[in-house]
Amino acid sequence: MLTAFRFSIMLMLAVILAGAATAIEGVLFTVPPETNTSSAYTALAASPAGKVYVGTALYGGSAWLCELDPATGLWRKLFNAHQVTRDAGTGLDSQSKIHAKIQIDADGVIWAATKQGNEEFVVRPEYGESPGGYPGGHLFSYDPRDGRVTDHGILMKQEGLMGGAIDNARRRLYLWSDPKQHLLIYDIAANRVTDKGVTGGSPRYIAIDPNGRVFGTGWPGRPGVLWMYDPATDELSDLAVRLDGPGPYEDPYVLVTGADGRRLFGCALFGKHVFEYDLDSIRLEAPGKETVPGTCGTIRVIDRGVVPNPEKEYNLHAGAVGLDGCFYFANQKRLVRYDPRKQQIEDLGEVRQKGDAPLSKTAIPNGAAVGPDGSLYVMYIYPLVVVQFERLTLPPGGK
Amino acid sequence: MRRFFLLLVTMCLWAAGAFANVPMGPEFQALTMPMRPGRRSVERLLLLPDGLYGVTVSEQGRIGYFRVVDGEIIEPVAALPNGVVEPLELADRGCGFTWDPTAKVAYSLSSTGKLLKHTGRGADRKTEELGQVSGTRPFEDKQNAKVEGYQRSSVMFFDPQGNLYTAGKDGFLFRYAPATGKLEQLDARLPAVRGREPWASLDAAVLAPDGMVYGGTFDGYLFSLDLQTLQVVNLGKPLRQGRIPGLVMRNGNLYGIGGDEEGLPRTFLYDIEDHGFVLGTPIQTPAVPGSGPYSQHEISPPALVIGPQNQIYLATTGRLGGVFRWIPHLQSIHPG
Numbered sequence: 074m075l076t077a078f079r080f081s082i083m084l085m086l087a088v089i090l091a092g093a094a095t096a097i098e099g100v101l102f103t104v105p106p107e108t109n110t111s112s113a114y115t116a117l118a119a120s121p122a123g124k125v126y127v128g129t130a131l132y133g134g135s136a137w138l139c140e141l142d143p144a145t146g147l148w149r150k151l152f153n154a155h156q157v158t159r160d161a162g163t164g165l166d167s168q169s170k171i172h173a174k175i176q177i178d179a180d181g182v183i184w185a186a187t188k189q190g191n192e193e194f195v196v197r198p199e200y201g202e203s204p205g206g207y208p209g210g211h212l213f214s215y216d217p218r219d220g221r222v223t224d225h226g227i228l229m230k231q232e233g234l235m236g237g238a239i240d241n242a243r244r245r246l247y248l249w250s251d252p253k254q255h256l257l258i259y260d261i262a263a264n265r266v267t268d269k270g271v272t273g274g275s276p277r278y279i280a281i282d283p284n285g286r287v288f289g290t291g292w293p294g295r296p297g298v299l300w301m302y303d304p305a306t307d308e309l310s311d312l313a314v315r316l317d318g319p320g321p322y323e324d325p326y327v328l329v330t331g332a333d334g335r336r337l338f339g340c341a342l343f344g345k346h347v348f349e350y351d352l353d354s355i356r357l358e359a360p361g362k363e364t365v366p367g368t369c370g371t372i373r374v375i376d377r378g379v380v381p382n383p384e385k386e387y388n389l390h391a392g393a394v395g396l397d398g399c400f401y402f403a404n405q406k407r408l409v410r411y412d413p414r415k416q417q418i419e420d421l422g423e424v425r426q427k428g429d430a431p432l433s434k435t436a437i438p439n440g441a442a443v444g445p446d447g448s449l450y451v452m453y454i455y456p457l458v459v460v461q462f463e464r465l466t467l468p469p470g471g472k
Numbered sequence: 473m474r475r476f477f478l479l480l481v482t483m484c485l486w487a488a489g490a491f492a493n494v495p496m497g498p499e500f501q502a503l504t505m506p507m508r509p510g511r512r513s514v515e516r517l518l519l520l521p522d523g524l525y526g527v528t529v530s531e532q533g534r535i536g537y538f539r540v541v542d543g544e545i546i547e548p549v550a551a552l553p554n555g556v557v558e559p560l561e562l563a564d565r566g567c568g569f570t571w572d573p574t575a576k577v578a579y580s581l582s583s584t585g586k587l588l589k590h591t592g593r594g595a596d597r598k599t600e601e602l603g604q605v606s607g608t609r610p611f612e613d614k615q616n617a618k619v620e621g622y623q624r625s626s627v628m629f630f631d632p633q634g635n636l637y638t639a640g641k642d643g644f645l646f647r648y649a650p651a652t653g654k655l656e657q658l659d660a661r662l663p664a665v666r667g668r669e670p671w672a673s674l675d676a677a678v679l680a681p682d683g684m685v686y687g688g689t690f691d692g693y694l695f696s697l698d699l700q701t702l703q704v705v706n707l708g709k710p711l712r713q714g715r716i717p718g719l720v721m722r723n724g725n726l727y728g729i730g731g732d733e734e735g736l737p738r739t740f741l742y743d744i745e746d747h748g749f750v751l752g753t754p755i756q757t758p759a760v761p762g763s764g765p766y767s768q769h770e771i772s773p774p775a776l777v778i779g780p781q782n783q784i785y786l787a788t789t790g791r792l793g794g795v796f797r798w799i800p801h802l803q804s805i806h807p808g
Contacts, residue, residue, distance in 0.1 A: 196753055201713040201735025230734050253768045270510075270531075270791035271770070309791070311509050366506035 095383075095422035097408050098429070099451075099460035104129060105148050108137035109457045115237075115277050115391070116185065117440035117452045117459070118175035122217065125442070125450055125459060126183055128171025132190045133164050136171040138183070138215060143448065143461050151215055152222045154187045158211050165191050165199040166207045173237035173248055174278065174440075178261065183215040188233025188251055197252065200231055210234035212246070212259060228257050228266045238279040238287055243304060247279055247287050254294065256287075256302060256309060269309045272300045278327050278392075282352055283334035290339075292324030299350065299372055310357060313365035318376025322348070326390060327441075331413060332398035338411065340380070340389035340402055347377040347400070347411045347418055380409055381420045391451055393441040395466020403438030403451050406431075408462070424451070424460060432460075499739075500755065500786065500796040503546050511536065514787035514795055515562045517777040518552070520575060524779040525552055526787065526795060527562055535562060543780050546795060557590050558597070565772065565789075568638055568674070570628040572650070579636055579648070581605060585622040587638070587648060587655060602648060603655040607641030609670045625674035626717075626773035629685065631699050637685075643672030645697070645704075663693040663706035675773045676719035676728070680744070686726050688716020694728070694742060710740040710749045718776030720784055725804055727784060729755060729775055737771040741802040750802045755786070769793075 104113070109129035116128025125141040135155035141148050154168035155161065162168065169190025176184040188210045189199075199206040209227035212234065216223075228234060232250035234257070239246050246259040249272060256269040276289035284305070291298030291311065299312045316322045323346055325339030337350035354373035358364060364371050380387065382404055389409075392402030400411040408421040425431055432453060440452035447467035451460050505512045511530040518525045524540040535558075538548045552558060557578040561567045568581040578590040585606020591598050606622045628638040636648040643662040648655045664672035668691055677687040685697040686707075692714040694707040710716075710728065713735040719728045726744055731737035731754075739752030755769055770790035776798070779785045784798040 195756060197736055200754070201731055202711060202738075204712075231736075271768075273509075273792050309509070360508060360511065363508060367504065367508065369508045 095420065096425045096429070097422040097462065097465075098425050098427050099462045100143070101426045101432075102141055102143070102146060102148070102459045102461065104139060104141075104457040104459065105137075105150060106456070108139055108150055108153070110134075111456045112454045113439060113452055113457050114170060114172040115174045115440045116171045117442045117450060118177055118183070119442040119444035119448070119450055120177050120181060120183070120217070121445050122181065123445055124217070125444070125461075126175050126177075126185075127440075127452065127457075127459060128173075128175055128185050129457065130170040130172070130190060132169050133167055134169055135160075135167060136169055136187055136190075138171060138175075138185050138213070140217075141459060143444070143450075152213070154211060154213070157213065157222055157224050160208060160211075162205065162207065165189060165193070166203070166205055167191075168211065170233070172233070172277075173235050176237055176239035176246060178239060178244070179241040181217060183217065184212065184237075184239065184246055185215070186210055186212045186228075186234035186237065186248055188235055192252075194252070200252075207231055207233070210250075212248075225259070225264065228259060229253075229255060229268065236276055236279040236289060238281040240281060240285045240287075240304070243285055245304075247281070247302070249274075249276065249279070249289065251275070256289075256300075258302075269302060272309070273311075274298070274300060276325075276328060278325070278329060280328045280330045280337050282330055282337075286352075288328065288337060288350070290324050290326075290328060292326075292341075296324050297322060298368060301355070301372075310369035311367070312355060312370050312372040313363075313368040314374045315354075315364075315371045316374055316376060318378075320346070320376050322374065322376070327392035327402055329392055329394050329400065331400070332394055336413070338392070338394065338400040338413070339374075340392060342390060343387055344389050345379045345387045347380060349375045349377055349413065351375065377411060377416055378418055380404055380418055382407060382409075383420070388437070391438040391441040393443045393449065395443050395449060396447045397466050397468040399466065401441065401443075401449050401466060403441065405438070406436055408449075408451070426460075432458075498799075499753070499801050500798055503540070503544060503795045503797065505546055505794045506548065507536065507538075507546075509791050513789040513791070513793035515565075515772070515789065516559065516569070516774070517779070517785055517787045517795070518556075518571065518575070519777060519779055520553060520556065522553060524777070524785065525549075527552075527559055528793070529562055529565075531791070535560065540779065540785070540795065543783060543797070555593075558593055560597075561588075561590075566624060566626060568625045568628050570630075570636070572636075573630065573634070577650070579628055581624045581628075581638070583622070585624055585640065587646070602653075605638060605640035605646050605655075606673075607670060623670050623673050627674055627677050629677040629679060631679070631685075632683070637677075639672065639674040639689075641670075643669045643689075645702075658702055660697060660702040660704050662687070662689050662704065663695050664689065664691060675716045676776075678719045678721050678726070680721055680726075681724075686719060686721070686742070686744075688719055688728060688730070690714060692716055692730055692732075694719075707742065707747070708749070710742070710751060711738055713738075715773070717771045717773040718786065720776045720778050722778060722782060722784060722800075727776070727798070727800055727802070729771055729786070731771070733770065733772075736768065739798075739800065739802060741800065741804070743805045746805050748805050750805055752800075752802050755788075 112130040135153040168187040212225040273294040274291040323341035323344035326342040357370040435455040436453040516527040556575040561580040587602040662672040711730040715732040726742040741750040769788040
């Protein structure tokens with residue numbers, strides 16, 4: 074009896090030590106502190122040229138777009154929004170976040186968009202009731218070939234810009250407005266904005282498939298709904314999630330397109346599960362024949378299981394698809410990989426700086442991107458840093 | 473033990489919201505809309521003898537109808553009850569429209585601001601032109617003025633004698649007497665900043681039990697109209713924004729929603745007795761029952777109606793339009 078007890082204790086200790094011992098090292102780059110208040114959101118991208126772009130949050134002031142050369146570790150501060158727009162708003166009225174995911178077009182031009190920083194979510198004192206108020210988020214482009222920054226203006230009055238996806242074939246950007254949650258389409262060639270109306274969701278990630286269909290979560294206003302915009306029909310449709318697996322379904326924060334273009338991967342803020350959205354399963358239904366009243370059709374979503382985590386703390390907050398086709402995402406200070414071929418979720422361990430130093434105690438992941446060499450970049454806030462996991466996502470055997 | 477009891481009481485009070493700045497419970501309760509997005513923009517709510525009905529317009533301009541069963545369930549119906557004139561004009565957003573008390577005669581403002589009278593249904597439907605009401609705004613080409621160039625009011629109302637009122641050219645009130653067929657411009661005029669009179673159209677109007685009419689203008693002014701003397705009193709502007717898309721009387725209080733499409737609509741209460749405003753919050757409601765507080769809604773006049781059991785119902789428009797029951801947190805400024 075005593076032997077069995079001792080064995081159990083030893084086994085538990087072994088498991089705990091094994092869990093604690095698992096670690097993955099990355100190279101840490103500190104974003105210039107004067108460009109931020111230790112914060113940023115989903116605005117992280119890696120260009121085909123190997124540069125990394127970060128949009129910062131500087132509460133009460135102006136957000137910055139910064140460029141990192143991971144080869145040298147050097148940062149360039151490209152512009153701040155107030156310099157370019159000549160906006161001078163403070164507090165609630167400032168262009169203090171570049172929150173939307175940074176997009177890179179076929180010419181290598183970098184697209185970034187601003188939104189308000191400090192927000193009073195319920196009462197919104199600046200909206201409609203202030204002579205100046207928050208004017209609305211601007212869309213910017215930065216061309217690395219000549220260094221030119223262009224302000225494309227405010228896309229919707231008093232609304233910040235969030236989300237972000239690019240359709241390089243049609244030369245369109247997709248963003249949504251905050252707080253009214255309108256889906257906005259910006260036609261790059263025509264310099265024209267089209268408002269597709271209210272989505273009812275606040276998706277930090279917008280996914281786009283090879284057909285140019287755009288997807289976003291209905292969370293938090295419309296749980297259990299994924300909205301889809303199809304450029305072929307110019308229709309915005311709400312799809313009811315049809316869960317396949319034990320669940321429960323968790324409305325995603327991270328939503329990215331798989332390498333085969335036939336599925337999306339998703340995971341939720343404070344969620345535990347990885348979900349696969351089967352794009353071949355989308356069924357649009359005739360009006361009056363909807364499976365779920367109030368929606369336009371359905372999409373099958375497969376629960377691929379619970380993220381293994383020895384720390385039992387879940388915050389699936391940033392993710393990207395690697396060159397190997399796997400879905401990499403951050404769970405607080407741990408890194409996780411989902412392999413869709415094996416349908417396997419693997420905890421890669423606690424993120425540590427090269428030299429085995431831990432991340433800051435307050436670190437929270439917020440933004441992920443994959444570089445042309447297969448490096449995975451994850452942005453952490455408090456303080457604002459970018460961690461590079463060198464060539465982590467390269468498929469076995471190199472390119 | 474005593475400390476534990478005090479702690480327990482404090483926790484209970486905290487849980488009950490006694491220390492909260494705002495009352496507990498949602499101010500707006502969403503009714504589940506079975507219609508798909510893009511087909512549920514609620515343009516009108518209509519209280520008929522057998523209950524509350526609604527009219528929707530799809531993004532393609534198709535008109536639909538529903539009934540609110542037991543004050544809670546939205547049930548699509550093929551048509552409004554027998555005899556009620558079908559509101560074909562509703563696909564024209566911003567068109568002033570009303571039914572007479574029988575709902576068998578309807579009135580609307582055409583795209584060029586003419587007062588129209590509609591009777592009959594289907595093949596028997598007839599439309600009669602009663603005269604010009606709206607003017608145009610300055611600097612518009614009057615020959616080729618766009619629809620937006622006309623100063624069309626969004627609502628009309630009846631007095632207890634059955635006369636129809638709306639506002640038209642330069643903010644003047646117009647009265648149509650169905651009994652005599654006479655349409656006249658009155659001397660009474662909506663409040664407006666000098667030079668803004670051509671924008672002074674009627675967004676909302678409600679007849680109070682004392683015979684006074686309370687109304688809201690396109691520029692966001694609240695006013696009272698004495699139907700005996702036709703005196704208009706400017707009661708002020710609850711918000712900096714323009715528009716007052718909804719006004720209702722309930723338990724002696726005047727509840728309203730102000731704010732324009734590019735702004736953020738907010739609630740208010742006007743205390744008729746003390747002549748004061750109590751200002752509320754934006755119309756931030758869950759898009760579906762039980763969901764988060766983030767969704768903002770599009771509000772177009774006429775947005776409010778008193779339904780069965782003296783409940784206030786809010787109609788919202790746009791792709792995710794719907795019906796909400798408003799349980800106002802705003803109370804009278806009266807101490808008693």
